[in-house]
Amino acid sequence: MKRLRFEALRLLLLAAIVTVGAAARAQTDALPSWNDGAAKQAIVAFVQATTTAGSPQFVPPAERIATFDQDGTLWVEHPMYAQLVYCLERVPAVVKAKPALANVEPFKTVMSGNRQALAKLTEADLLKIVAATLTGMTVEDFQGQVRAWLAQARDPRWKRPYTDLTYLPMQEVLSYLRANGFKTYIVTGGGMDFVRVFSEATYGIPPEQVVGSAGATTFGYAKDGAPRLVKEPKLLLNDDKAGKPEGIHLVIGRRPVMSVGNSDGDRQMLEYTKAGAGARLSMIVLHDDAQREYAYGPAAGLPATKVGAFTQPMFDEAGRKGFTVISMRNDWKRIFSFE
């Protein structure tokens, strides 16, 4: 009996520790890299309103879908989208496999390494490079090529792997949402197959929760009879602008309750999200921190750039439609985990 009592006391103590631990965790700030401003308050208020039982804005767990643009929203997009860097840096391997391409434009220019000539490549040139580097192989071969590139590629400013350049405050939002029963999705104008290679390790977002621009694949058989899927230069889904809500419907089949973006390419996704019934949160990231990251976009009174700018009309709409603006300079205490 004495032993039993001891065991019982041990159990009680354990229960007490667990209870105190839970209370301590509940009081922990889930968004420590955010300054205490309107953006952070909007996120916390939204999560509390949608997940507190009995709240008039309660959203059942199954419907807690949150969608995030990637380039410029979850990670750095300047001075060039990581996937475009991938395509350009992949050209030498493509030319090695098909030497005749060395004398064909735009591959000749890319191989020359002449930066001035590179900057003059047209969109048609880039599409040829994209087709040559992203299609014509099995999906497994492509995944292996991207993995190998990610392991050695470094961005030009921080000299770090691209997957290090995710925004810590946004990583905290992803974790905070998941801890509250949300399913987090990436909805990117970038390639679905490209982002799926690293989404799980980088963001905790599994491949099946990545929506992106997608080419067709063709099912067939290798010479040894093994079934395989080969990536084709045929666009199935251009996941940008109107293509974002269309892609969300195709892959997810539900309207998100929360969306975050940072460019005109995200406008329709933010509108579609915000127009649903009940509590909704649409946010745009404003790149206004030239020192710690980059400053671009006319809304910040800054010059427009080719990459990821949103325009004054979208900024005006954000005010009218109640999109919450996230200022990198003001709202983010830290930007990267390596800082």
Added chain:
Amino acid sequence: MKRLRFEALRLLLLAAIVTVGAAARAQTDALPSWNDGAAKQAIVAFVQATTTAGSPQFVPPAERIATFDQDGTLWVEHPMYAQLVYCLERVPAVVKAKPALANVEPFKTVMSGNRQALAKLTEADLLKIVAATLTGMTVEDFQGQVRAWLAQARDPRWKRPYTDLTYLPMQEVLSYLRANGFKTYIVTGGGMDFVRVFSEATYGIPPEQVVGSAGATTFGYAKDGAPRLVKEPKLLLNDDKAGKPEGIHLVIGRRPVMSVGNSDGDRQMLEYTKAGAGARLSMIVLHDDAQREYAYGPAAGLPATKVGAFTQPMFDEAGRKGFTVISMRNDWKRIFSFE
């Protein structure tokens, strides 16, 4: 102290109850509607091999993807696919909205109710009916129309809602897989938007885990400015035969470790699944029970039909490639939950 001891004893008792309960559950048969044959043993052995820590065939939870055809695999497909019944029964409402159609074929024939004439409709006729009944409305309007139909439609043999006609043994497999960390998907030749309306309530499979034939949607604005998605008569994904692994790659982005089908339309999905590394399970349902359900398909020595038959070459391949055959007559103790 006396009170504390009482509380402690209560906790101990509680802990004991919980432990005993868990042990009892672990011994419960997860597949009670299955007879103890090769098919049931294959399922249980596969789940144990892929989920037991330390097993050489262990599959990490994130990669436990199982894909199921719907028509003829999860529910009855005879004498006509439920979605085709939906399209035909929807015609009067379409004609009411556009009275001019009453004098145009194939709508005139459908409105006549003449069964002999109906049976002669060509595939081109059916495509016109499909386009008229599945497209041209917002996704929300479509969902409402399907929900209203499901609430009142009854199948011709059992006089029950179509969603009652799911196979209890397959429902048990879905639950058993999910209890062991698998994500269960429907991969259907039927309409993705159609099946998504009832997949969660019927199978416990959320809309985002349904892959199916999909038309394009177009993002735009209603007269009042509200953003909306309208269903278009343009096929994006024909989720049948080679389209099944292609659709799996598009929506899921991973190769399944287990797949179940019942027709030639599932062949490529079963091959693709089986060809992956490690433990794999591909199964086909043989409709050989004319008394309790239907008997069809040449593999059963039975006449081929237009709906869901698989052919002798596929049956031969099943043997060669190690697809496990599920005989409805021999493997299923019960077929429906209402029996």
